Amino acid sequence: MPNITFVQPTGEAVELEAAEGTSLMRAAVSNGVDGIVGECGGQAMCATCHVYVRPEHADGLSEVTEDEDEMLDCTVAERTERSRLGCQIAVGLEHDGIVVDVPSGQV
């Protein structure tokens, strides 16, 4: 199972194993990772699953779709070129060891 690490704004890291094919958001919410809300259940409709993907792990992720792009304009914390919606990233074995930063706020 792929390993994911969520790094809080405080620097504290939460490492977990996710079933293949699940989304970053689902993995975080099911494990109670602070700061990932996932209000809309993964429909790219709430922007409360915002994460910053570390540049060294950005390769091989799916492209940002139009829906994701417009929703990323609605995030509470600043949007950067590393911004993604956790619900739109499916975790595959090739992403084992991915590290993402949790933004300072989601709501």
Add this chain to the structure above:
Amino acid sequence: MSATFHQTTVQRCPVHEGAEPSRLGAAVSGGTAPGESREAPVADWVTLDALHRDPFPLYRRLREEAPVHWIPALNRYLVTSYAACHAIEQDEATFSADERESLMKRAMGHSMLRKDNPEHQRDRDSYGKTLRPATIKKHWNGIFEQNYVDCLRRLKKAGPGADFVWDFAAPYAAENLRLVMGFQNATEADMQRWSQTMIDGTGNYADDPDIWAKSERSSAEVDAAIDEMLPYFKDHPDHSLLSGLASLPIPLEAIRANMKMTIGGGLNEPRDVLATTVWALLREPEQLEAVVADPSLHTAAFEESVRWVAPIGMYPRQVARDTVLEGIRLRRGDRVGVAIGAANRDPAVFEDPESFDIMRPKKPHLAFGGGVHFCAGTWVARAQVAQIAMPRIFDDLPGLRLDESSPAVAGGWVFRGMLEMPVAWD
């Protein structure tokens, strides 16, 4: 929940702080944890009248005793803690939206709100981009602005002593909704009548034949209006919901039910949040001063308002398999009411929850629901209320105040909002 996870560093959701992981796991997965669960206490002192007048003191008492109660007056369980409501939202496999003997299905047809996935998702996808932020920005905001100007003129014409809900908030929300939905063959007054009578049908627990008759009449009128608009939009497409639906291979029955559900929720939510927020700010001069000085705070005022008084305060679910919810046993077939109006005032999550405070630390509230049924109209409501109407109304009506001579009245618990709100200005 098909995915399994192994947690290497324990970190819990703030909502579940204090809950044992095993118990939390049981609640989330729907499994039972023998020895840790108990039956829901019975709250026979809860009456429909008291809930309608002011549900919040009742919620407080319920929550202090248990997260879930059996309420004889409702003939269902009522869930009042944040943690339990949140757990339900995250677990649609255990808590089905497809309720049997649903009054809403009778009044409006079988809409996406009462379907589980994958059927729900197909209906929801049929709404396309109409309600998404980019379309709102490009297309709807300009229309909302024009409607604001028209409705403000109407309110001013009614003069001081006018009712903010019925002379402004309701027509404004209704006209916005009419255009977003694409009912070019109806008026805002039709929208208001349709919405109210069908909502009355969905809440017709007393089985009043007169309420059913009115609801059925509106339902037939909406069907006729849809039948007329669909062919029109095939040749004259625009950004509205009906226009999008006109080109999709989706059953007419689903279109009708979903449009009726949208007429219900799409009107009262923006209307009620607008009136409640203005009412709350007029009673809190310091907070009013703050938003007038910094209009960007209207967003915070909006979110605090829906936390404080969720316009849709309760929605139903049916238990799909035996489960334990925050320590309370529920069985397959049980019907529950998810009282998000109560969850949003849970002191385990919100400090001093009964007070309206736009400066409170931000936390996720449950006012738009959560999970796959998260309100599709959330961004339209935010745009028309927090971005357009709220920042302007205090500028355009200097000295806006509540009319001292006849006090405002709020009511309801399944839907809660201002029923009367006379105002004056300089």
